[in-house]
Amino acid sequence: MHEVGIMESALTVITREARAHHAQRVERITLRIGAISGVEPDALRFAFEAVSPGSVADGAKLVIRRVPARAHCRECDKDFTIESGFIFQCPRCHAFSGDVRAGRELELARLEFVTPSTTPRHVH
Numbered sequence: 709m710h711e712v713g714i715m716e717s718a719l720t721v722i723t724r725e726a727r728a729h730h731a732q733r734v735e736r737i738t739l740r741i742g743a744i745s746g747v748e749p750d751a752l753r754f755a756f757e758a759v760s761p762g763s764v765a766d767g768a769k770l771v772i773r774r775v776p777a778r779a780h781c782r783e784c785d786k787d788f789t790i791e792s793g794f795i796f797q798c799p800r801c802h803a804f805s806g807d808v809r810a811g812r813e814l815e816l817a818r819l820e821f822v823t824p825s826t827t828p829r830h831v832h
């Protein structure tokens with residue numbers, strides 16, 4: 709389950725950001741996960757539960773935003789939605805396309821901290 713490794717590296721970044729902002733703890737973590745990123749949101753939540761205890765993100769709310777996947781058809785010069793796989797077929801003209809424009813995201817979109825002096829702050 710590579711989600712644990714992903715969550716561990718995310719936590720490294722989150723811990724560094726929290727220190728930089730003198731945060732006491734992390735209130736909320738928002739991740740953007742593409743539909744064909746190969747990452748399962750449920751497995752990611754499970755990994756977070758496994759690696760976050762004792763860290764600055766202990767007890768933080770994990771928000772996962774799914775990014776729909778899209779590929780581009782050169783024939784139609786339009787994007788179309790894709791579900792899974794590696795080779796995609798345009799629903800209009802049935803041409804094959806490997807030109808993926810969205811859906812492979814695996815990003816830390818937003819962190820919200822609790823600092824000694826303030827209520828939760830939004831940091832991009």
Ligand SMILES: [Zn+2]
Nearest residue numbers: 781784798801
């Ligand atoms: Zn097409």
